[in-house]
Amino acid sequence: MSRILYTKPSITALEIEFVTDAITHGWGDDCYGYIQRFEKEFAQYVGTSKAIATASCTGALHLGLAALGIGPGDEVILADTNWVASLAPILYLGATPIFVDVLPDTWCLDPAQVEQAITAKTKAIIAVHLYGNLCDMDRLLALSQSTGIPLIEDAAEAVGSVWHGHHAGSMGRFGVFSFHGTKTLSTGEGGIFVTHDDALYDRVLTLSNHGRAANQPKQFWPDLLGYKYKMSNLQAALGCAQLQRVDELVARKREILHYYRQAFAHIPAISMNPEPVGTQNGAWMPTLVVSQEAGITTDQMRAAFQAQAVDARVFFHPLSTLPFIQQTPQPTSLSLAERGLNLPSYHDMTTADLNKIVQIVYGLFS
Structure with a gap:
């Protein structure tokens, strides 16, 4: 009996061509070529001004929360229905997750319960677009604007989802996506951070590369303690081909x-x-x-x-x-x-x- 898998990526000759080129030529001065291209083209696709390709969506969310200064004593609101990847970065940073329920029809964050859960300690709200379904972004964005609490879009599962003309991931303070091998657009493993906020982008860019600032003239000098969350050039080559499709x-x-x-x-x-x-x-x-x-x-x-x-x-x-x-x-x-x-x-x-x-x-x- 032939087995039917629940999901797998779509790989064609185009993806093989791009990855082969990266393996053959993507070294030395060209070692970031596909990464930079993928970041630029993905930002254009979702409609943000900036993007940073990462080793995973979990890493992208971790970087974004860290760049917002979230840490011990802070609370982050998120839906109880989620994969652990949405929760883990909160715990990594020593913050406290506050779980609220989901709506029975969309299976996404209930805005009314979010509002009730807000306290003086609330430093972020994470809206996860579950299985490609969309959170009620109008209500959540209005709540974010009225309270000043950043709304973060975990769009790991929502490539191609659009809320009234706006791609998932492009509406909050920042968004994150996954390119795991199960996803619609895949780089095998990998993720991306997207935002319109230039200052937040600069902070995440530094954190993503061992704390080395892009404008630091001193070679191999970290300005702060960062992480190693960069996507590889080979993965980005695969992503560039997938973006064309x-x-x-x-x-x-x-x-x-x-x-x-x-x-x-x-x-x-x-x-x-x-x-x-x-x-x-x-x-x-x-x-x-x-x-x-x-x-x-x-x-x-x-x-x-x-x-x-x-x-x-x-x-x-x-x-x-x-x-x-x-x-x-x-x-x-x-x-x-x-x-x-x-x-x-x-x-x-x-x-x-x-x-x-x-x-x-x-x-x-x-």
Whole structure:
């Protein structure tokens, strides 16, 4: 039985050509060529003035929070439904994560609960565009403006998602993206920091390279203690090739999500990634959530998929339930984790692959 993976990157001759060129020629004076090109072209794509390519999205978020001066005694608000990568940099810096619940339809940060959670110690709000779904940016940006608290966009999963003409990641104080091998646009591993804030950009650029300032004339001289979070030239070459195909990559992801949506439209107990009027869902990870009344759990769905050699991912567990946190989980976040499932979605899936997945889901309701 041929196995259907939940996701994998789309690699063509173009990517191989770019990486081969980087391996052959990207050394010495040209060792940053693809990095600089990737940063410039990605910033243009999402509509920001600056970008810094990093070793991971986690690293990009860590750098941004550190550049804002966040540390011990500070609080950072984020949704309980998230991957640990959104939480870890807060803990690295000694700050305190404050978990709030998500909305039941978008599975993203609830602005009303964010407002209630703000204290004098709140130094940032992290809005994660989960699975390509978009947070309510109008309400969150208004809240950020009225309080002066920076709004950060974790757009790790949201390449191609657009909020009323603005790309995810381009609207907050800064945004971060992931290019892990599972993502729509991939560099194997890697991430990027984007912003319109020149001063913040300069600070992050210094922190990302062992604390060495770009304008420091003294060779091998760190002005402050920084990190080693730079992306490699080889990874950036792959990213440059993927960027040339980004519209095609996003369109195929959206096509797969639309296929699932249409197939499950006749099952009222299933809801999927939303796409409110005026927005575009980048559709990184098509996800279904079964109503509580249906009584079908995530574990039951995964077992049915595994029996047919089909991969599927669980909905993210509430961060509050992790062993190094152990807090009371937010109710909607906990409920979604018990009845949600990420469906397979990669660019060269066949119609037969998609139909097999649809049949498995229908079998759960028969």
